[in-house]
Amino acid sequence: VSDSLNLFAVLADIVGPAHVHRDAGDMAPFLTDWRGRYRGQALCVVRPGSTEEVAAIVAACNAADVAMVPQGGNTGLVGGATPCSPSRHARGEIVVCLTRMNRIRAIDLDNNTITVEAGCILQSVQEAAAAAGRLFPLSLAAEGSATIGGNLSTNAGGVQVLRYGNMRELTLGLEVVMADGRVWDGLRGLRKDNTGYDLKHLLIGAEGTLGLITAAVLKLFPLPRDKATAWVAVSSPAAAVELLGRLRDTCGERVSAFEIIGQSALGLVLRHIPQTRAPLAAVHPWQVLLELTDMDAAGNLNGRLEQLLVREMGGGCLLDGVVAKSESQAQAVWNLRENISEAQRIEGISIKHDISLPISRIAEFIARADLLLEKQMPGLRIVCFGHIGDGNLHYNLSKALPQDNDEFIAGQPAVNRMVHDLVHALGGSISAEHGLGQLKRDEIRRYKSQVELDLMRSIKSALDPRGLMNPGKML
Numbered sequence: 001v002s003d004s005l006n007l008f009a010v011l012a013d014i015v016g017p018a019h020v021h022r023d024a025g026d027m028a029p030f031l032t033d034w035r036g037r038y039r040g041q042a043l044c045v046v047r048p049g050s051t052e053e054v055a056a057i058v059a060a061c062n063a064a065d066v067a068m069v070p071q072g073g074n075t076g077l078v079g080g081a082t083p084c085s086p087s088r089h090a091r092g093e094i095v096v097c098l099t100r101m102n103r104i105r106a107i108d109l110d111n112n113t114i115t116v117e118a119g120c121i122l123q124s125v126q127e128a129a130a131a132a133g134r135l136f137p138l139s140l141a142a143e144g145s146a147t148i149g150g151n152l153s154t155n156a157g158g159v160q161v162l163r164y165g166n167m168r169e170l171t172l173g174l175e176v177v178m179a180d181g182r183v184w185d186g187l188r189g190l191r192k193d194n195t196g197y198d199l200k201h202l203l204i205g206a207e208g209t210l211g212l213i214t215a216a217v218l219k220l221f222p223l224p225r226d227k228a229t230a231w232v233a234v235s236s237p238a239a240a241v242e243l244l245g246r247l248r249d250t251c252g253e254r255v256s257a258f259e260i261i262g263q264s265a266l267g268l269v270l271r272h273i274p275q276t277r278a279p280l281a282a283v284h285p286w287q288v289l290l291e292l293t294d295m296d297a298a299g300n301l302n303g304r305l306e307q308l309l310v311r312e313m314g315g316g317c318l319l320d321g322v323v324a325k326s327e328s329q330a331q332a333v334w335n336l337r338e339n340i341s342e343a344q345r346i347e348g349i350s351i352k353h354d355i356s357l358p359i360s361r362i363a364e365f366i367a368r369a370d371l372l373l374e375k376q377m378p379g380l381r382i383v384c385f386g387h388i389g390d391g392n393l394h395y396n397l398s399k400a401l402p403q404d405n406d407e408f409i410a411g412q413p414a415v416n417r418m419v420h421d422l423v424h425a426l427g428g429s430i431s432a433e434h435g436l437g438q439l440k441r442d443e444i445r446r447y448k449s450q451v452e453l454d455l456m457r458s459i460k461s462a463l464d465p466r467g468l469m470n471p472g473k474m475l
């Protein structure tokens with residue numbers, strides 16, 4: 001107890017007493033995840049305001065032998081930002097929440113870069129870039145709460161990976177407080193730098209297990225001047241993949257988003273999210289939300305997309321479709337896509353699979369997985385949607401109606417095994433963009449080779465030999 005009191009006093013000294021939470025009520029929002037699937041325990045929550053303060057916190061935790069759980073917007077979907085319960089570290093854990101570190105440090109228009117602190121909300125970075133006449137393209141439904149530190153640590157993807165890549169590809173430099181409290185200033189805005197191991201790539205996607213990211217240099221792009229958005233019904237997932245191929249043949253890199261949405265996913269949004277309506281009159285099993293963007297404002301992208309879709313209508317893949325005539329119509333269809341997770345949360349408990357596959361195997365995966373699951377859990381509702389252009393599906397399950405929550409969750413290990421084994425057999429990954437966290441920490445051992453697991457453990461023990469960074473996550 002006296003050790004803990006000593007640590008609290010040291011932390012309060014570093015960040016100010018107002019930024020150390022010890023009261024159960026104050027700590028509660030930091031100790032559970034967005035889905036409400038994990039509830040953790042922590043000695044306290046500390047909210048630093050600068051890199052120096054983060055470094056001092058890490059030094060204090062080293063001295064007290066207490067572990068740290070980095071947290072940003074707490075929108076992660078695998079329990080990575082929630083402390084484990086019981087604690088995975090003998091002397092306990094504290095949550096280090098970075099949201100007070102929310103400054104835009106610099107924008108360099110000639111270099112097309114923005115330097116931001118880790119606690120910046122993604123949407124505020126997009127807005128700062130737009131105000132400077134540039135695009136920061138990472139975009140995901142949680143962008144109003146998710147932070148850059150969380151985006152980096154999960155190597156976030158979202159809806160524009162097809163054109164711009166995921167967070168790894170959007171990052172040029174990092175500033176990190178390492179597990180021993182030293183600050184690594186790697187805030188370089190270089191597109192070429194072959195001077196040894198690329199350390200930033202170890203930290204990106206590390207889910208807070210190697211260090212605390214405090215700032216980053218991110219790439220900026222020209223702002224698109226023209227945009228065309230369409231919502232189309234397709235005859236099958238295979239038809240969606242075919243359509244994507246032809247769209248890329250004719251429009252190349254202008255294809256910036258290509259999202260598949262199964263009817264059950266759309267149905268949940270229409271049921272639970274106010275002021276939503278189906279864009280097409282008939283009910284179709286599969287729809288695609290697609291977007292083209294261009295730098296040339298005179299390119300008449302809407303007209304070109306309309307022509308292209310009309311040509312497709314005769315081919316059997318495309319069943320129906322609408323091209324948005326205004327920004328508000330485009331927003332309305334994006335609203336449908338972006339509210340799927342929220343609608344599924346309102347619907348009740350779910351089992352989620354964030355998986356990726358070679359695009360060529362997606363249709364086969366869906367057909368085989370649907371069959372297996374219908375046999376295993378009759379009545380189960382498959383809520384399938386995702387970034388099909390990146391080979392990334394959210395193959396989620398809602399319980400049968402009616403079914404007991406406990407009975408549904410009891411079936412989770414068997415269902416996961418079935419889905420993940422099939423993903424693995426088809427050359428895919430059991431985590432496309434959400435990470436491993438607590439959710440897939442044990443499961444991943446089945447799918448990675450011993451060599452790969454050994455390499456990961458060597459990296460962990462080299463950079464965090466005392467196991468103080470986010471214990472019980474990923475490894």
Ligand SMILES: Cc1cc2nc3c(=O)[nH]c(=O)nc-3n(C[C@H](O)[C@H](O)[C@H](O)COP(=O)(O)OP(=O)(O)OC[C@H]3O[C@@H](n4cnc5c(N)ncnc54)[C@H](O)[C@@H]3O)c2cc1C
Pocket residue numbers: 034069070071072073074075076077079080081098118139140141142145146147148149150151152153154155156157158159207208209211212213214341342433434437470473
């Ligand atoms: C409705 C909804 C839609 C979503 N859609 C997408 C999507 O399309 N694509 C996608 O990729 N994700 C998506 N997500 C998941 C989530 O938004 C992302 O993983 C996001 O990047 C997490 O950011 P965060 O700030 O909330 O991180 P948190 O949840 O706070 O943390 C996530 C992980 O990062 C670590 N971490 C956080 N900050 C730091 C730091 N500064 N240094 C070191 N480690 C840190 C945490 O320990 C944890 O392991 C969605 C989530 C929701 C709720």
